[in-house]
Amino acid sequence: MKLAGTVTLPAPPSEVWSLLTDAPRLSRLLPGCEQLEPDGPDRYKAAVKFGIAAISGKYAGTLEFAEKKPPHSLILKLDGKGLPGFVKGEGRIELTPKGDTTEIAYTGEAHVGGLIASVGQRMLDAAARKIVQQFFDSAKAELESTKGAAAEPNSPVKAHRKGN
16 A cells, blocks of 8 residues: 655644654654654654454554654654554655745555455555544644744633632
């Protein structure tokens, strides 16, 4: 299964790079991610819950950053196994400044096997595109919320209480 596309995020490459390579922030963006813990330099143990059609389950594996060229490009390598099968993949991400935003071009290839592979290529492709879209939607929301908080550092916060 192959994936490729582009997406624009509302921050300069340095901020996008920081988001993509910070494990605690990254774990909040990855759909189904239940754990992402350091396991050596640029390597993380991951636990992800994932499902397609009637086949769902948990996967345990690793996520690794390779060939890092901050804040321009990196390669992500993933390897996971679970009761529904296995997934092994590699993707390249390139960041290009576009004014106050960053264009991300991504390409990747994943191999799946076991029960999860039985759902068929079309369903796997659709599910993979949906996961990528959810990830980038979450990244965009995270960057916009960070930008909004930075734009108004001294804004008063009003608490609303019921009954008083």
